Amino acid sequence: MAVAPYELVHQPREVVARVRARGRLVLSSPTINRGTAFTLAQREQLELTGLLPTGVSTLEGQVRRVWAQYLQQPSDLAKWVYLANLRDRNEVLFYRLLSEHLPEMLPVVYTPTVGTAIERFSHEFRRSRGVFLSVDHPDQVETALRNTGLGPDDVDLLVATDSEGILGIGDQGIGGIEISIGKLSVYTAAAGIHPRRVLPVVLDMGTDNLRLLNDSMYLGERHARVRDHRYDELIDAYVTACNKLFPNAMLHWEDFGTENARRILNKYSGVCCTFNDDMQGTAAVVLAAVFSAVRAAGSRLADQRIVIHGAGTAGLGIADMLRDQMIREGLSPAEATGRFYALAKQGLLVDDDPSLLDFQVPYARSRAEVAGWPAGAGGVGLATVVSRARPTILIGTSTQAGAFTESIVREMASFNARPIILPLSNPTSKAEALPQDLIHWTDGKVLTATGSPFEPVHYKGVAYQIAQSNNALVFPGLGLGVAVTKASRISEGMIAAAADAVAAMSDARTPGASLLPPMTVLRTASAAVAIAVAKAADAEGLARVELSNPVQQVYDAMWQPEYPRIEPIEA
Template identity: 45%
Template sequence: MTKAMDILNNPYLNKGTGFTLDERQKLGLVGALPAKVQTLQEQADETYAQFKTKPKGLPQRQFLMEIFNTNRTLFFYLMGQHIVEFMPIVYDPVIAESIENYSNIFVQPQQAAFLSVDDQDNIKAGLKNAADGRDIKLIVVTDAEGILGIGDWGVNGVDIAVGKLMVYTAAAGIDPSQVLAVSLDAGTNNQQLLDDPLYLGNRHERATGEKYYAMVDKFVQAARELFPEALLHFEDFGRDNAAVILNKYKDEMPVFNDDIQGTGIIALAGVLGALNISKEKLTDQKFLTFGAGTAGMGIAQMLYDEMVRQGADPEEAKEHFYLVDVQGLLFSDTPGLTPEQRKFTRKRSEFTNADELTDLLSVVKAVHPTVMIGTSKQPGAFTEDVVKEMAAHTARPIIFPISNPTKLIEAMPADLIKWTDGKVLTATGIPVEDVEYQGVKYNIGQANNALVYPGVGFGAIAAQSKVVNEKMLAAAAHALGGIVDPTQPGAAVLPPVAKLEEFTTKVSEVVAQSAIDQGLAGKGITDAQKAVADLKWEAKY
C-alpha cells in the first residue's frame, strides 16, 4: 500500500481535503485529493449539512461513525460544536439500538481489541495488535453482560466502550489516539444472539467462575504491562462480577467502574444539588433505592460514604437506607443477597407488616422516604399513588427516575412535577425538555454518568494517580453539585449537558488535586490545573 493511502486511511492522521498544498507535497498526497484545500470549519459545515439529511436515530449515528472512522479530528470538532444534539446519538439512548444491531451492520472494528475467553493465550498479543504502537492512557473494557437497560449483548457490547470513549474525548479532551476499547468475549446467554447466524461473537453460553476470572486477570495484567500509565474503566459487567472485579484491583492500580462509581457520583451530586435548593441536610434524609443491582448499590454506597464524611455515625448512617428490588424491601433474611446489598438490609422486626412490604407503594407508606432513586428498569413504577404518598410526608421530595433508555424510565418529570404541585426536585437518566408548570419553567437535570466519568478518568490520568479512591470520587460529586444556581425558580439539580466541557474540566482539576493532596500523583506533578491543561487534546489541524 502506498504512503498516501496509509495516511488517508488512518483516522488519527487523515485531514482529507484539509491537507495544505505544502503538506500534500511533503506527504506524497499530490493528486490523491481534489484541488481545493478546505478549512476544518468548512469541512464541519459540509458534514453537518449532510448529517441533517439523515433520518433520526441509528442512521444519524451510522453517518457519524463513518466520519469517526475516517477522520477523528473532524468528528470531535463537529461534536464539540453540537454536543447537546450529538450526545444522545453517539451515546445514550441511540447506542442501545446500535448495540442490538452491531453484528448486522458491522463495518470495521474501530480500533477496538477483541479478546476471547476461548483464546486466553493471545490476550496480550490481541491488546498489543489493537493498540498498534499507540501510547494508550485509557482503556474502556466491557464483557457486555449487563448493558444498562438492555442486558446481555455479548460482543455487540463493544459499541458501549467505543461510545464511552467518544464522550471522554468530547467532554474531557483525551487524545483519541491514546484510548482503547476492549471487548472481553466470554460468550453470551442471549438466545437471540446465539440463534443469529450473523452474530460475530463466541457462540456459546457465558463462561463463569475460574475460567472467566482467569480471562479478566490475564487482560488486567497484560494491560498493566503494555500500558503502565493507563486507567482501566470497567463498563457494564454483570451484577455478580462488577463489584468483585472492582474490589480486586482498586487498591493496586487506577481502575474505575462506571456503573458502580459513576452512577454513585452522579446520584450524590444530584442529591447535593437538590439539598442546595431545599436547604436541608444530607444527614436528615431517608433514602429509598428502587433497584438494588450494580447501579443501585453504587448509589447507596456513595450516599452512605458522604453521610459518614459529614459526621454521621457509621452504624447510624445505615439506618437511613432502604433497598427495594423485585421481591420488595430487602431484609437480612432475603435469599440470594449480594455482599453489597447485605450491608444495607433491614430487620423484619422493625415493621409490624414486614410480610406485606413486597411492592413499592407499601414500602413508601411504611418508611416515608425523602429521597427515592430508581435504577429498576421498570417503566412507570413511580406511579401517582407512590409519588403523592411520598410527597405527603416531605416538603421537597427528591425523586430521580434514572433508568434508561426512555422506554424504561420510572416516571416522566412532567408527571412528577404535576403530582407534587411543583415541589419535587428531580433528575432523569435521559435528556428531557424543560417543563412548564403554573408559570414556572423547570430545568430537568440529567443524572447521566457522562457528566462525571470523563472528568474523574481524565483527572486521574492527568495526575498519573496510582489509584482512584473514594476521596477523589467525593471531590468530583461536590464539584458537580456546586455549579447550578439554587436561587433560580425551577433550577435543575445538575448542570446542563451544554456545559459538559466546562464542568468536566472542573471535575478533572478537583480529582487531580485530590490525587496530589493524598500523595498519590506521579513524580513531579504538583499543579492540578497545569496537569489537566497539559494533557488536553484539541480538535484542530
C-alpha cells in the first residue's frame, strides 16, 4: 500500500499536518498546500526553495488577491470554475474565501449556478472528486468506499444523489456529483465540518436524459435510468457499506426523485443516521419561519389552519413536520391532520381521487365535506379553499407563478390580523407571489418568507426585511450537531430543535423584521442549531458520546479555515 503524503491530526481548535511529501508533491496536494504562504523555513524543510516566488504572503493577503480575481470573472459560471480550481489547489484558501463572502458566493457554489455546472459536467471535467457508484456494479460499492483511504472514525457525513431531481433541471446523470460537492462546501463553510471528513457520492442509475445519452463526451452509464429491483440493490449496498465502514457517519440524501426520496427515507430512518434535505431540511426551515410568525402573531402552531398549495414531496414534507409539532403541542394525530388543506394539480386533495399518491392520502379531505364547494374542471381550486377553510397560514410549493392572487391575499387579510403567507417556490420566476405585492395587498400586515432572496420592501416608512427560507440555515448545523454527538439516528425532536434555534435568532414582532436570520450570520446560526440538535439527541438517548459541555464541544468541533501547523516527518 502506498504511503500517504501527509497525515492530519485533529485536535481541539487545531489541525496538525504531519507531512512526508516533499517538493512539488506538497504543492499538488490541496489539503497541505499553502502556496506563497509557506514561510522560508517551511520551504527549506519541505524542499520548496525556488519553487515559489520569493515573497511570503499571509493568508489574509492571499484572500484579498483571490477575492479580486474572483470579482474579475465575467459570469457566474466562470466564477464557479474559478472557485473549483482554487479548491483543487488550496483547500484552506478556498474555504477561507468562501466563509468570508458566503452570502455572495452561496448562489455560485450551490444553487442556482451549480445547475449549469452539472449540465456541463462531462465537458468541463478536470479532476475527480468524490465517489462514483454504478447500478451496474453493486458488488464494487464497498471497494469504492474503501479506496478513499478513510477509516471508521474519519468520516462525519456523506452526501449522495441519484441525480434524478437535480434542482429545477431534472435528470442529470453522473453530473449530479457536483450537487453533492456543492452541498458539502456549505457544510464546511457554514458549520466548520472539516472538508476531509466528508464524502460526496453519486449513485449512477443511468439517465433518461436523451441529450446526455447522445453526447459522446458523457461520462456516466450510457443506458436508460434503472427503476427496478437493481435500483434498490444499489441503495442497499451503499447503506450497508457505509454503516460497516463509517459507523458514525450521517447519510444525507440529495435531489432524489419524489417517490424514491420518501421511500428511501422511510426505509432507513429507523435503522441508521439518515437525512433528506429536500424533505426534512426544507420542512425544518419552514417550521422555523412558522415558529417565528405565530409568535409574532401572538398565537401558537396548534391553533393554525394551514393550506399547502403544492402537495408534492416538499409541500407534504412541510405538512408532516408541522403536524408532528402540533401533536407535540397537544393535538391528537387526527386533530392535527385535520388542520391541513392540501392542493395538487387536480386541486384540493379529496379522498375518492384514485390518482392520490400514498403520502397524499392522509391529507385528503372527505368528499362529503367539500360536496357543496364550487369546483371547476381542475377540481376545488385555491380561491375556494381559502374562502371556505379560512386559513391562517398559506404555503406555496407549487412552482405556479402568481398563484397567490390579489383577491386571495386580500381575502386572507380580511379574516386574519397577521396573515402568514409563504410563497416558497423558486426561482423568482416561479414564486406564487412577490413580497412587495403581499405587503401592499395586506397593508403591511403580512408575515412572509420566500424561497428566493428578495431586497427589502419599503412601505409607509417601514423597511420590510424579507426572510429567505433557505435550507442552509438548518442542514449545516444539523450535520455538525450529529457529528459532535455521533447520533445513532436523526429524530423529529432533533429537527424541531433545529427549527426552534433558527426561529430564536429573529424577533418578528418588530415592524419590518425578518422571520428568519440573514445569510450573513450563517455560521453563528449553524453553531446555534448544532447546540440545540446535540442537546435534543442527548435528551432522547441518541447521542453516542457524553455531552458534558455542548457549547464548548460544538465550538471545538468547528474547523476554522486556517493553515494547519506543519510537522515535517520522514517518508
